[in-house]
Structure formats: structure tokens, C-alpha cells
Amino acid sequence: MKKIIGVAVLILWFLGVQHNLLAQETYKVHSHNDYEQELxxxxxxxNGAASxxxxxxxxxxxxxxxxxxxxIKEGKTLEKLYLDRLASLEKSGELRNLQLLIDVKSEAHSTLKKLVEVLGHYPSLGKVKFVISGNRPKSEEYQNYPDFIWFDHQNLEELDNIDLTKVGLVSVSFKDFSVWNGYGRMTAPDFETVQKAIAKAKASGRPFRFWATPDTKTAWARLAxxxxxxxxxxxxxxxxQYLEKLDGNTFRLKNEIAVYEPKYSYNPQSKPKNVIVMIGDGNGLAQITSAMIANRGRLTVAGLKNIGLVKTASFDDLITDSAAGATAMATGNKTNNRAIGVGPKGEILTNLVDITNQKGFNTAIISTDAIYGATPSAFFAHQVERDNTEGxxxxxxxxxxxxxMAGGQNQESTISNVFKTISFDAFEDFSGxxxxxxxxxxxxxxxxGRGKALPEAVKKSLDVLGAKSxxxxxxxxxxxxxxxxxxNSTSDIVQEMLDFDEAIAEAIRFADAxxxxxxxxxxxxxxxxxxxxxxxxxxxxxQGDFLTVDHTGIMVPLFAYGPHAEDFNGVYENTEIFQKILLALGLK
Structure with missing residues (x-):
């Protein structure tokens, strides 16, 4: 059985691959006015600066x-602050390739003469490219300097007319081309002007830098x-740090997923017979929006009109975990983080599965977690510690x-004492x-490689449940x-949310029928x-970015469809979801 599951998942992966990360590029950072840093x-x-x-x-x-x-401050010399430190790294075998841009502020010729002399005392620094900026000799004099001296040329119009042999870098002021402040986006004319400047510089075959650029994440990313x-x-x-993650935080969807359009043909005032609760773990508005952007502006969930905002704080913390969050929805009670199906003092709480089962409902859970994961467990378990798998x-x-239908087959030996194991393909009904x-x-x-396992599980489950009276x-x-x-993976967020939306489509399609x-x-x-x-x-x-690797206290959206969906509009506590479901079913 386990081998069959593994092969099936692998096949689904080969058939289902349709997403791609953008190819990772290497972006180089120049530490401007580095001498002003504390160290x-x-x-x-x-920290990895290349220049x-x-x-x-x-x-x-x-x-x-x-x-x-x-x-000038005594003791702060080029040798002490830079050259000696480079030499110590070379001696220890830790020196990497680096560009040292020496911006000459005194008279060019005399300063360069002294610089050549000083650098002559550091013959081992072959991994360092010394590029002279600021006050420089005329371009025709570049050739008069030793091989280890390079120059930063600062005139784009001269690049076609000078000998570039000694030019190690081309730099110009960004302010000569744009007034952009690094927030939002450049105007189209500015963007075109900047683009042309970059193209002209790079046509020389030399690396290019703007100085006087806006110093924001947006500017770094856009210019890179x-x-x-x-x-x-x-x-x-x-x-x-930001640029190293830039491509990893950028995702492009190759093939769009299908979107189902809700029909809205139900009677909004009738009492619903069935209830489907769908929980996207960790799924905030930005996660939903990212999937919508990737799918060219369309999602099934985005076609739903009844929308609420849900407060998620647990009993003992502003920031909830999945255990307390799911317990609030499953039982209508706030509890401590890590607690599942019990109150703040460990008291047993009745959940929606218990209540609906007592009223003659069939009950089922589908999850891409293990069945003993925090969220599914909140609908059947009562434990003060979410990691008490045995309990x-x-x-x-x-x-x-x-x-x-879920993961968790590693606990099958215990679960099978009550639950009969059946394969997905063989599942067509249940009698126990x-x-x-x-x-x-x-x-x-x-x-x-999960492929379509979640939406297919939802479809098959609804076929089986819907066939019963x-x-x-x-x-x-x-x-x-x-x-x-x-x-902190944009690609995983988008792919998992798109998969969840396909599961939502199956639920809405069933509700319409x-x-x-x-x-x-x-x-x-x-x-x-x-x-x-x-x-x-x-x-x-x-392109995504992240505040933390943990949960946040941001309200999460709620979408409702079917009879009494309007009851879920507004802003309310997560415990109200439980209450609203019971009211809709006439069980309260």
C-alpha cells in the first residue's frame, strides 16, 4: 500500500508540474561610503558585499x-581600515574576490602616485580589484598606471571614443536620469531613460553602477x-540579504488553473442541509491575492460575494496557533495555544463533528496534513498538548x-483498530x-508532487456523501x-493556495448542483x-516579501456560499463561525 501511494504521488508530480521559479541570478551589492559604517x-x-x-x-x-x-581623523588610514584587513584575510586563506572602489578626494595625480606606492606593499591581494573613482586623470592617461589599477569612468557619452582597456567600472549619477524616490514605480518616461542609460553602459562590456540612487528595497530590486x-x-x-532572496521570493505560474463561476441559484433564506467548512491553514488575504495574481487575476474563491473578516487571537495570546485557532472554530470557545478541543482549564469541549453526528449527520475530514495534525484534530480530539500524537x-x-482522507498512515496500526483502511481508488461508499x-x-x-490529490479527494468525498440521504x-x-x-516561500504559498482554490471549486460546484x-x-x-x-x-x-517566519495577528478573510451565507458577513471572532453554522442549521 505504502509503495503504491509513493508511485502514485510520483506520477501525479510528473503529470502535474506546471509552475516554475524564476532562474536565480547573482546580484552584487556596493557598500557606498563604507567608511561611515560603525565597522x-x-x-x-x-555580510557579502561584492564592492x-x-x-x-x-x-x-x-x-x-x-x-x-x-x-580627517588620525589613525583612519587606507592601510589600517582596508588594506591590512584584506591582507589578513589573504594570509588566512579567507579572502574572496572583491572590488575596492577608491574614491579620490584630493588631487588626482599626487594621490594616485602615493596609492601605487602603498599598494606595492600588498602584492598578495590579487583577488582585489582596485578601481579608482572620484578625482581621476584624463582617460588617455589611464594606460600610464600599473596593471593592478583600474578606473571608474563616469561619462556615458565617451564610452565609444576612449580606450576601455583600463576601465574596470562605469558609474553615473542616477539623479541625472530620474527623480524617482525608490517607492512605487518610476514614471514610464523615467524608466525608459534609465533603461537606455543602462543599455549604453553595458554595451561597453564593463560592469555598471549608479550612484545617488534611492536606498530602498524597491529600488534595489528594480535596478537589479x-x-x-x-x-x-x-x-x-x-x-x-534582500537581493539573495529576490528570485527565490518571485514565482511565475506557467499554466493557469481552471476557475469555476458560482451560479447563485440557491435560496439564500432556506435552511441548509449540509455544511462544508474549508480551512486554509495560514491563509491570509495576501496569500489569496498572490494566487489570484499568478492565475492572471482569477480564482474561484474571488467569485464569492459574502465575505467576513475573522479575528484570530487565542485565549492566552494575541497570536494564535493552529490548535487554538481550529478549536475556536470547531467548538465556539477560545482556548490556550497548543490546546486541542479543550478549554483554558483543560475542560472537554463539544465540537461540530460531535454535534452534527448526534443530529444524524454523516461526518468527514479531508486534510493535506496528517489526520492527527492540529487543525483536523480540533474536530475530534481533546488534548492539552497538540504534539501528544498518541492521545x-x-x-x-x-x-x-x-x-x-489525510496523511498519517504511520499511525495506521492504531487507527485500524476502528477505522477500516481503503485505497482512494476503491473508496466509493462507507458503512463504518x-x-x-x-x-x-x-x-x-x-x-x-501531490498533484490534484486534494481537489480530487473533495470531489470523491462529496460524490459519496451526496449519494446518501x-x-x-x-x-x-x-x-x-x-x-x-x-x-518564507512565495512559490509554495502560491502553489498551495491554487490547489486549495481548486478544492474550493469542487465544493462550490457541488453546492450549485x-x-x-x-x-x-x-x-x-x-x-x-x-x-x-x-x-x-x-x-x-x-514577488513576495515576509515579516516573520511565524504566525501573525492579522484578521483573516472568510467567504461563504449557499443558504444563510449572508450571516457570515461582517467582522467577528473566530468563535462566531461555530455559532453561525449552528444557527444556519437550526441547531441553536
């Missing part, structure tokens, strides 16, 4: 690191994507649940507690949107403080 050289170098800038002024035969003569070779910044550590599994075997395993632990992620309660969890948030099913779609909490900082609706590209 000159070391701060930028240790470091040192302003120098020659006075009394000494090369001081300073912007102006009146700012436009082809600027060295990104100018006073925050080298932050810029390196959660024991509670499952005592619950009135009719069937589940039934288990359909979709994974050994968690169900494989979309990235690792009894009403039903079904909880569906898209568990791994949360994983994408915790790992049935005309008497209430569908409630929400989340237990938001994860990662996910934000969308770039992308394109045209080609399905999403």
Missing part, C-alpha cells in the same frame, strides 16, 4: 580615509532586474467521525469508520499554505506577514 570594511565584507567604497585624501604623505580634508551590476547602498547587509490518535478512534490515507505523515506538498458535515483543510509561510449546502471558507490564522511587493497580472508573476 568599516568588516561589516560590508562579512566596497573608501574615500581617500592625501595629506602629508598619508592616505586618510575621509570625505574631506577637514574631516534592470541590469545594474552593482547596487549602490548604505545598508549592505540588508541589501545583500490525538486515541481520541480519533473514539470519535463518531465516519471517514477521513473508514480511513483513506494520502501520505505517510503529511500529504506530499505541491512542490513534491443523510445530511453531512465535511471539514476540508488546505494545510500546507502555512508551510509556505513558515519557510445540490442547492442546499452551505460552504464556509476561512483560515485559522495568517502566517509570515506575507506581502506582495511586485509582479505582473499579465504573465502571472508574484
Amino acid at each position: 568599516p570594511f568588516w561589516y560590508a565584507y562579512s 566596497i567604497e573608501a574615500d581617500v585624501f592625501l595629506k602629508n604623505g598619508t592616505l586618510y580615509v575621509t570625505h574631506a580634508e577637514n574631516e 532586474k534592470m541590469g545594474v551590476d552593482f547596487i549602490n547602498t548604505d545598508e549592505p547587509a540588508l541589501a545583500v 490525538l490518535v486515541a481520541d480519533l478512534t473514539k470519535s463518531p467521525l465516519d471517514f477521513f 469508520p473508514t480511513a483513506v490515507y494520502l501520505g505517510e505523515n503529511k500529504v506530499p506538498s505541491m512542490k513534491n 443523510e445530511p453531512f458535515f465535511l471539514m476540508v483543510e488546505g494545510a500546507q499554505i502555512d508551510n509556505g509561510g513558515h519557510s 445540490d442547492q442546499n449546502t452551505l460552504v464556509v471558507i476561512t483560515a485559522d490564522h495568517e502566517t509570515s506577514g506575507f506581502g506582495i511587493v511586485g509582479g505582473s497580472l499579465h504573465d502571472g508573476t508574484v
Whole structure:
């Protein structure tokens, strides 16, 4: 059985691959005015800067690191702050390739003469490219200097007319081409002007840098994507970290998913017979929006008109975990983080599965987590600690649940004492507690080949439940949107949310055919403080950014469809979801 599941998942992966990360590029950061850092050289170098800038002024035969003569401080020399430190790295075998941009502030010729002399004392620094900026000799004099001296040429119009042999870098002021402040986007004319400047510089075959650029994440990303070779910044550590993740945080969907259009032909005032609760773990508004952008502006969930905002704080913390969040929805009670199906003092709480089962409903759970994961467990278990797997599994075997489709086959030996195991393909009905395993632990992620397992599980379950005369309660969890948030992975968030939307489409399609099913779609909490900082609706590209690797206290959206969907409009506590469902069913 386990081998069959593994082969099936692999086949689904090969058939279902339709997403791609953008190819990772290497972006280089230039530490502008590095001498002004609290730890000159070391701060930028240790944080991965590819280029470091040192302003120098020659006075009394000494090369001081300073912007102006009146700012000279004794002891702050080029040798002590930069060259000696480079030499120590070379001696220890830790020196990497680096550009040292020496911005000459004193008279060019005399300063360069002294610089050549000083650099002659450091013959081992072959991995360092010394590029002279600021006050420089005329371009025709570049050839008069040793091979280890390069020059930063600062006139784009001369590039076609000078000998570029000694030009190691081309730099110009960004302010000569745009007034953009680094927020939002450049105007179209500015963008075109900047683009032309970059193209002209890069046509020379030399690396290019703007100075006087806006120093924001948006500017770093935009200029890097436009082809600027060295990104100018006073925050080298932050810029390196951000740019290293830039492509990894950018995702483009190759093939769009199908979207179902709700028919809205049900009677909104009738009492629903069935209820489907769908929980996207960690799924906030930004996660939904990212998937919508990737799918060129369309999602099934975005076609739903009845929308609420849900407060998610737990009993003992502003920031809930999945255990407390799911317990609030399943039982109508706030509880402590990590607690499942019990109150703040450990008291047993009655859940929706228990209540609906007592009223003659068939009950089922579908999850891309293990069946003993925090969210599904809140609908059948009663434990003060979410990681008490043995206790959660024991509670499952005592619950009135009719069937589940989820991961967790590693606990089959215990679960099978009550739940009969059946394969997904063979599942067509149930006459007693039934288990359909979709994974050994968690169900494989979309990235690792889950394919259409979740929407197909929803469709098959609804076919089976809908064929029976009894009403039903079904909880569906898209568990791994949360994983994408915790790992700060834009691609995982988008792929998992798109998969969840396909499951939503199956639920809405069933509700339209049935005309008497209430569908409630929400989340237990938001994860990662996910934000969308770039992308394109045209080609399905999403660039994300993250506040944290943990949950946040942001309200989460709720969408409702079917009879009494309007009851779910507004802003309310997560415990109200339980109350509203019971009111809609006439059970309260």
C-alpha cells in the first residue's frame, strides 16, 4: 500500500508540474561610503558585499580615509581600515574576490602616485580589484598606471571614443536620469531613460553602477532586474540579504488553473442541509491575492460575494496557533495555544463533528496534513498538548467521525483498530469508520508532487456523501499554505493556495448542483506577514516579501456560499463561525 501511494504521488508530480521559479541570478551589492559604517570594511565584507567604497585624501604623505580634508581623523588610514584587513584575510586563506572602489578626494595625480606606492606593499591581494573613482586623470592617461589599477569612468557619452582597456567600472549619477524616490514605480518616461542609460553602459562590456540612487528595497530590486551590476547602498547587509532572496521570493505560474463561476441559484433564506467548512491553514488575504495574481487575476474563491473578516487571537495570546485557532472554530470557545478541543482549564469541549453526528449527520475530514495534525484534530480530539500524537490518535478512534482522507498512515496500526483502511481508488461508499490515507505523515506538498490529490479527494468525498440521504458535515483543510509561510516561500504559498482554490471549486460546484449546502471558507490564522511587493497580472508573476517566519495577528478573510451565507458577513471572532453554522442549521 505504502509503495503504491509513493508511485502514485510520483506520477501525479510528473503529470502535474506546471509552475516554475524564476532562474536565480547573482546580484552584487556596493557598500557606498563604507567608511561611515560603525565597522568599516568588516561589516560590508562579512555580510557579502561584492564592492566596497573608501574615500581617500592625501595629506602629508598619508592616505586618510575621509570625505574631506577637514574631516580627517588620525589613525583612519587606507592601510589600517582596508588594506591590512584584506591582507589578513589573504594570509588566512579567507579572502574572496572583491572590488575596492577608491574614491579620490584630493588631487588626482599626487594621490594616485602615493596609492601605487602603498599598494606595492600588498602584492598578495590579487583577488582585489582596485578601481579608482572620484578625482581621476584624463582617460588617455589611464594606460600610464600599473596593471593592478583600474578606473571608474563616469561619462556615458565617451564610452565609444576612449580606450576601455583600463576601465574596470562605469558609474553615473542616477539623479541625472530620474527623480524617482525608490517607492512605487518610476514614471514610464523615467524608466525608459534609465533603461537606455543602462543599455549604453553595458554595451561597453564593463560592469555598471549608479550612484545617488534611492536606498530602498524597491529600488534595489528594480535596478537589479534592470541590469545594474552593482547596487549602490548604505545598508549592505540588508541589501545583500534582500537581493539573495529576490528570485527565490518571485514565482511565475506557467499554466493557469481552471476557475469555476458560482451560479447563485440557491435560496439564500432556506435552511441548509449540509455544511462544508474549508480551512486554509495560514491563509491570509495576501496569500489569496498572490494566487489570484499568478492565475492572471482569477480564482474561484474571488467569485464569492459574502465575505467576513475573522479575528484570530487565542485565549492566552494575541497570536494564535493552529490548535487554538481550529478549536475556536470547531467548538465556539477560545482556548490556550497548543490546546486541542479543550478549554483554558483543560475542560472537554463539544465540537461540530460531535454535534452534527448526534443530529444524524454523516461526518468527514479531508486534510493535506496528517489526520492527527492540529487543525483536523480540533474536530475530534481533546488534548492539552497538540504534539501528544498518541492521545490525538486515541481520541480519533473514539470519535463518531465516519471517514477521513489525510496523511498519517504511520499511525495506521492504531487507527485500524476502528477505522477500516481503503485505497482512494476503491473508496466509493462507507458503512463504518473508514480511513483513506494520502501520505505517510503529511500529504506530499505541491512542490513534491501531490498533484490534484486534494481537489480530487473533495470531489470523491462529496460524490459519496451526496449519494446518501443523510445530511453531512465535511471539514476540508488546505494545510500546507502555512508551510509556505513558515519557510518564507512565495512559490509554495502560491502553489498551495491554487490547489486549495481548486478544492474550493469542487465544493462550490457541488453546492450549485445540490442547492442546499452551505460552504464556509476561512483560515485559522495568517502566517509570515506575507506581502506582495511586485509582479505582473499579465504573465502571472508574484514577488513576495515576509515579516516573520511565524504566525501573525492579522484578521483573516472568510467567504461563504449557499443558504444563510449572508450571516457570515461582517467582522467577528473566530468563535462566531461555530455559532453561525449552528444557527444556519437550526441547531441553536
